[in-house]
Amino acid sequence: MLTIGQLAGYARVTAKTIRDYHAKGLLPEPERDSSGYRRYRASDAVELIKIRTLAEAGVPLARIRELRSGDGLAAALRQIDDDLAARIDGLRATRERLRRLASGRLSPLPDEVVAYLARLPGLGFSERWVTLQSDLWLLVFATQPETARTNFRDQSAMLDNPELLSLVLEYDQVHDLGPHDPRVDALADRLVAATRARYGAELPAYERGSAIPALVQGAVNASSPAWRRLDTLLRERLR
Helix, strand or coil: CCCHHHHHHCCCHHHHHHHHHCCCCCCCCCEEEECCCECCCHHHHHHHHHHHHHHHHHCCCHHHHHHHCCCCCHHHHHHHHHHHHHHHHHHHHHHHHHHHHHHHCCCCCCCHHHHHHHHHHCCCCHHHHHHHHHHHHHHHHHHCCHHHHHHHHHHHHHHHHHHHHHHHCCCCCCHHHHCHHHHHHHHHHHHHHHHHHHHHHCCCCCCCCCCCCHHHHHHHCCCCCCHHHHHHHHHHHCC
């Protein structure tokens, strides 16, 4: 016969844990001796070790109680093992995201967009432009991924066309001009001509009724009076 302290020592748990298992119905309380102390047998030690093993494997106490009182223990343990494997995979993915975040490489954008943004500085675009593009594509891909992918590929193709690339670079560069600078009007004329030549009358569009185009253009316009003026001219001339 063992005291609760002896049982705790053999099973490598605390006496408090044993009392907690009694309270939760995991381990039946033994009979008490004439002095009122609990006295445990070898069978109690075996049961306690089994419970401790399940708990250390990550099985919740409530689930242990179910397993200990029913049949199908092996199948239930296999299911728990599968669940733990899925949790481990999720934790590994989270760890990898944290590592990428720590190294500055984490991005919710598709890889092709990340590669596109990485090209921009080498083509002469300002850091301001790259940051704006990153933020706007983040918004578009998060809200309308399918339409965003089509429009992104259309825009990224402009980098491979020297004439269109020159126009986009100039768009970036007029940021600090006054809104009525003649260069803004001249750029608007060239952008309208290039847009008509590329698309004809059917301009690229997002889903009908979407607020995203207005949000995107609003963010662009808010950063520069010249860009706001340029947007006004383009809207007027592309009607």
